[in-house]
Amino acid sequence: MADNPFLIYRERLDSYAAVRDGKLSDQQFxxxxxxxxxxxxxxxxxxxTITPVVDGSELAAAAGLDIELVIKDETHNVGGSHKARHLFGAALHLLVDEALGAEPADxxxxxxxxxxxxxxxVVARALDRPLDVFVPMWADAVVLAALAANGASINRCERRKGEAGDPTYLRFREAVSAGARSFSVQGTDTTAAFDGGRTLGWELADQVADGGGLDALYVQVGGGALATSASRAMPDVRLHPVQAEGCAPLxxxxxxxxxxxxxxAAAADPDAYMRPWDDPHSLATGILDDITYDWLPLLRRTHASGGHPIVAPESSVVDAHRLARQHTTVEVCPTGSAGFAGLLTEPPASGERVGVLFTGIDRS
Structure with missing residues (x-):
């Protein structure tokens, strides 16, 4: 466990505050x-464990980009993506709170x-806690089988007549209102999700430090927690959140x-700025959140970094995945390579050192 990022970077975690405040010892944490x-x-x-970085020079050349490209490969992380980082971080908050006497989350x-x-x-089963998963009617059979194998309770959600917004999210909110503990990767619902997500950025910052760091980071965005977390961990790097043209509320x-x-003003009247996207569609199905839930902290970070959001044409989303599979050894899915579509849409300046996050394994 010596290379576990939650141990290596533990003193930076918000959940470690219990140690800093003298309520737990470092050994207990x-x-x-x-x-x-x-x-x-x-x-x-x-x-x-620390996930690898991959030399993206062949991929950059194939795309006609005159840059130094660094790829962070999360495809063989727990659960096949970066997502479990967020949930492990949330689980640590839960366990620390319970160690200090909080009511257990049933x-x-x-x-x-x-x-x-x-x-x-995966993390809920490790915690030995029941998990309700709210999924769309079109959810992938392979994913559903894996969820069932891990003991999750699967709830298929149809859109109700006259209902606006994602029905899975609406049913999830109803469950939380009824007493379930939010265990999501949206910082709006599970604020601790940002904590675990930052470990990816801290790792990447250390991995590229010898080469002078990164000039820019292009990150695919659905709900927005990944890009927000990574940027908070790498505040001096220009951030470009990337969405597909078929779903670009950010x-x-x-x-x-x-x-x-x-x-x-945006925080005071959020509905004037962030509204559900009609008919989300893209090959990158994992970033089709009709609302970018963490849009406000994400746009704050984007603006502060000197970056801006990029909307990639669907053709670029398709090309990004094709090129990624042809010119790297990373088994990335279309969602996981969608950040690279941002580079195809708005290429960085010549000579820049740019990072992308290949975040989900291709299960097809």
Missing amino acids: VDIVSDLDARVAEVDGHGF RLAIASCGNAALGAS RRAWDALAPEFDFE
């Missing part, structure tokens, strides 16, 4: 992390059709904020 990680390994075959809940649900099911909110970018 290490034991919580180590015990949970061992149970994750029993469920998934391995626990958390039931967990998440809305997801893919990797987030899989990550949640760029619409950015354009509504421009040119003043009055984030306080």
